[in-house]
Amino acid sequence: MQIKVKCSCGEGDCPEWAIVELQGVVEAQPLFQDRIQNLQIGVLCRPSSQESFTFTVGYHELIGSKVSLKKPILVLKKIKLHNKEEEEDEDEEGAGGVNSSKAVELDVIGVIRHKILFKTRPKALITKTQPFVKEKIGAPSPLLPH
Numbered sequence: 001m002q003i004k005v006k007c008s009c010g011e012g013d014c015p016e017w018a019i020v021e022l023q024g025v026v027e028a029q030p031l032f033q034d035r036i037q038n039l040q041i042g043v044l045c046r047p048s049s050q051e052s053f054t055f056t057v058g059y060h061e062l063i064g065s066k067v068s069l070k071k072p073i074l075v076l077k078k079i080k081l082h083n084k085e086e087e088e089d090e091d092e093e094g095a096g097g098v099n100s101s102k103a104v105e106l107d108v109i110g111v112i113r114h115k116i117l118f119k120t121r122p123k124a125l126i127t128k129t130q131p132f133v134k135e136k137i138g139a140p141s142p143l144l145p146h
Helices: 084-093
Strands: 004-006 016-022 043-045 052-057 060-081 103-118
Touching: 016 060, 052 103
Parallel strands: 004 103, 016 103
Antiparallel strands: 043 052, 052 060, 060 103
């Protein structure tokens, strides 16, 4: 079977994507197990230079760097096509025919040339609490029975 790959964004104009590579495991809380798609797990920032990144997840901060990939990776979207010839063949052979497979085309939606690598252990973000200051309490007044 032949699969066509096309680029609808034009030659050299495909959006640049990046891979975020973490060491370890990111686990979702049981509350979010069924809904992890589009779940925000942290904030990715590029504070000063293009090569340095910070990723803040809860009370942890990771520091990473931008690394070029040896070979670029394409991000593809699968499109199922219906040809008139295939529909006629299916009508002749019936619903369970041998040629009941549909034609497939792949559309390029992005190119990945870099990854952001976080290879160090996370740094804990702990803020200092305000020191507890005891107020001076004057001498207690004597309790006099009335």
